[in-house]
Amino acid sequence: MSEIKIQIKNLYKIFGKNPKSALEKVKDGVNKDELLEKHNHVLGLKDISLDIKEKSIQVVMGLSGSGKSTLIRHINRLIEPTDGSVVVDGEDVLKMNDESLRNFRRTKTAMVFQRFALLPHKTVLENTQFGLHIQNIDEKESNTRARRWIDRVGLSGYEEKYPQHLSGGMQQRVGLARALTNDGEILLMDEAFSALDPLIRKDMQDILLELQDELHKTVVFITHDLDEALKIGDRIAILKDGIMDQEGIPADILLSPKTQYVKDFVEDVNRARVIKAKHIMSKLNGQDRDNAMFVDQDDFIDRFIDKVISDKPSCLIVKNKNNDEIGYLSSKRLSEILKR
Amino acid sequence: MEDFLSEFPELSRETLRFIKKGFDASYRAFSREYGDAIEAVFDPVLYFLVWFEKLLQNSPWPIVLICFLAVIYFGSRKISVTIGSLFAFLLIGIFGMWEDTMSTVSIIGVCTMLSIGIGIPVGVLMAKSERAQRICTPILDVMQTMPSFVYLIPVVMLLGIGKIPGLLAVVIYAIPPIIRLTNLGIREVDKEVLEAADAFGANPRQKLFQVQLPLALPTIFAGINQTIMMALAMVVIASMIGVKGLGQPVLKAITNQYFAMGLFNGLAIVALAIIFDRVSQSFGHRIQQHRSGSRE
Numbered sequence: 001m002s003e004i005k006i007q008i009k010n011l012y013k014i015f016g017k018n019p020k021s022a023l024e025k026v027k028d029g030v031n032k033d034e035l036l037e038k039h040n041h042v043l044g045l046k047d048i049s050l051d052i053k054e055k056s057i058q059v060v061m062g063l064s065g066s067g068k069s070t071l072i073r074h075i076n077r078l079i080e081p082t083d084g085s086v087v088v089d090g091e092d093v094l095k096m097n098d099e100s101l102r103n104f105r106r107t108k109t110a111m112v113f114q115r116f117a118l119l120p121h122k123t124v125l126e127n128t129q130f131g132l133h134i135q136n137i138d139e140k141e142s143n144t145r146a147r148r149w150i151d152r153v154g155l156s157g158y159e160e161k162y163p164q165h166l167s168g169g170m171q172q173r174v175g176l177a178r179a180l181t182n183d184g185e186i187l188l189m190d191e192a193f194s195a196l197d198p199l200i201r202k203d204m205q206d207i208l209l210e211l212q213d214e215l216h217k218t219v220v221f222i223t224h225d226l227d228e229a230l231k232i233g234d235r236i237a238i239l240k241d242g243i244m245d246q247e248g249i250p251a252d253i254l255l256s257p258k259t260q261y262v263k264d265f266v267e268d269v270n271r272a273r274v275i276k277a278k279h280i281m282s283k284l285n286g287q288d289r290d291n292a293m294f295v296d297q298d299d300f301i302d303r304f305i306d307k308v309i310s311d312k313p314s315c316l317i318v319k320n321k322n323n324d325e326i327g328y329l330s331s332k333r334l335s336e337i338l339k340r
Numbered sequence: 341m342e343d344f345l346s347e348f349p350e351l352s353r354e355t356l357r358f359i360k361k362g363f364d365a366s367y368r369a370f371s372r373e374y375g376d377a378i379e380a381v382f383d384p385v386l387y388f389l390v391w392f393e394k395l396l397q398n399s400p401w402p403i404v405l406i407c408f409l410a411v412i413y414f415g416s417r418k419i420s421v422t423i424g425s426l427f428a429f430l431l432i433g434i435f436g437m438w439e440d441t442m443s444t445v446s447i448i449g450v451c452t453m454l455s456i457g458i459g460i461p462v463g464v465l466m467a468k469s470e471r472a473q474r475i476c477t478p479i480l481d482v483m484q485t486m487p488s489f490v491y492l493i494p495v496v497m498l499l500g501i502g503k504i505p506g507l508l509a510v511v512i513y514a515i516p517p518i519i520r521l522t523n524l525g526i527r528e529v530d531k532e533v534l535e536a537a538d539a540f541g542a543n544p545r546q547k548l549f550q551v552q553l554p555l556a557l558p559t560i561f562a563g564i565n566q567t568i569m570m571a572l573a574m575v576v577i578a579s580m581i582g583v584k585g586l587g588q589p590v591l592k593a594i595t596n597q598y599f600a601m602g603l604f605n606g607l608a609i610v611a612l613a614i615i616f617d618r619v620s621q622s623f624g625h626r627i628q629q630h631r632s633g634s635r636e
Contacts, residue, residue, distance in 0.1 A: 078535060102541040105539060105541035106540065111539040113532055115532055119551065130540060134540050134541055134542045178540075182540065
């Protein structure tokens, strides 16, 4: 059972001259368009509650203007909420004074930005050391730590280059190295890969997943790309107009979208690539093992679908890592899932 | 009624005279009371200025020339600018303006240092606080548009004629660009980079020195360049209140209609301006080469 690392509760954010009075109206049921038209305030976030588990990747997805970037900035309080609370490791971020907030940002969190936000006058090495310099960590240690992460993201040999001399993908590797060098438990990634070419984006996603296997950080990942969300998210929250439409594991969102908006979103997704055997299995009740096929619980459907078509097994038995049989899948169920 | 429309209703001559007299009298009283104290504040600057001027004038000219050329070369890293400057200085010397040029260089140098020393902190303050910006902007407007002769009057009343009043007049005239451009440069710093600094827990001082000032440097440098140019433009006016240098012969030439004399000294000022400009511009370019995106 993993612990809740970040707890966001009833968070509201309203932009405008008098957010407090606008908040009353929002709570009374005034919607976003009306609020803008009649009261000249912009509703950023409305009643967002989200528990983010330790060591997991929480994706927040939505189109532009949905409030996803606003939401992530509340976690390290780059934006002050109008109402609600943000608790990290049992400590209320909103109650911190300047000094402890700075400390919190220096040691607990690190952030990766959409447009990299590197310092153009500093080299790759100096940029990577930025967080450590801010903490006044001595040069020798910060140098070693920074070089390790530069190496880890595949930028060895570029230490003395300036960001302007690197491609977008490489610049974001610097951004990632800078965040990892800071060694916070929480990694905030604001559309970190959105500005990159598709191929490079895939590379970066793989790097992130690979690092996560090893580092087990609590990652909050913002994206507008559903494929990206499904690929890297342990859980996904979908935001629309500042309201959270649905939150859950990728398979749930695909298989039972709660609103029309989410439905439209997931319509074109290739489910075989996203859904794992364990997501759709039923409880075992004396299935015949004669002509059965065995699959791993974490296998995606497209790993075994070809074999199902050629071998025509009577059913699929799902096994966990210890080789225990934990459920089964009928071909009928499988074709239902894939048909829609 | 007809009178009212054709003549603007103005204060009576009596009242106007009273206002002006009262204003002058109180300012005179103020300057009598505090003039010496204020002058004392500027003493260190005066000592430095006199020392610097004497240093340039009394050192053997070849040494001074070599030092200048060294500074010009290391500032601009351009042989062409250095050689051009060499010829300009040789011509200035041959035409008998070496001593006056040294005076001008020293006062411009000191004015520039003062302007940088005061201007950058004020610019930073303006960038950090909306209120400071609201207060400073109109003052800067006045400083730039008020005819310089007008503010020479109170300066002279307060401090008399001499180097310090001249220095003040030059600084008042030349400081606005560096303040404005420091303010602008800091305000223009990429918001996302600032946000990154915040996200990594930088305090305001770290943000200023590690992010804002370095990123604003090219703009600040444009301000320094303009400040130097404006200071040079003031040398003739400053010479009216007793600042030695190339301005004084120009002033003499104007009053006596010595065309050639005016022309020579004017050209010497132009030569100085071009040298200062080229050096400070190529220095400014060089310090930001790595951001131009050119792959070396």
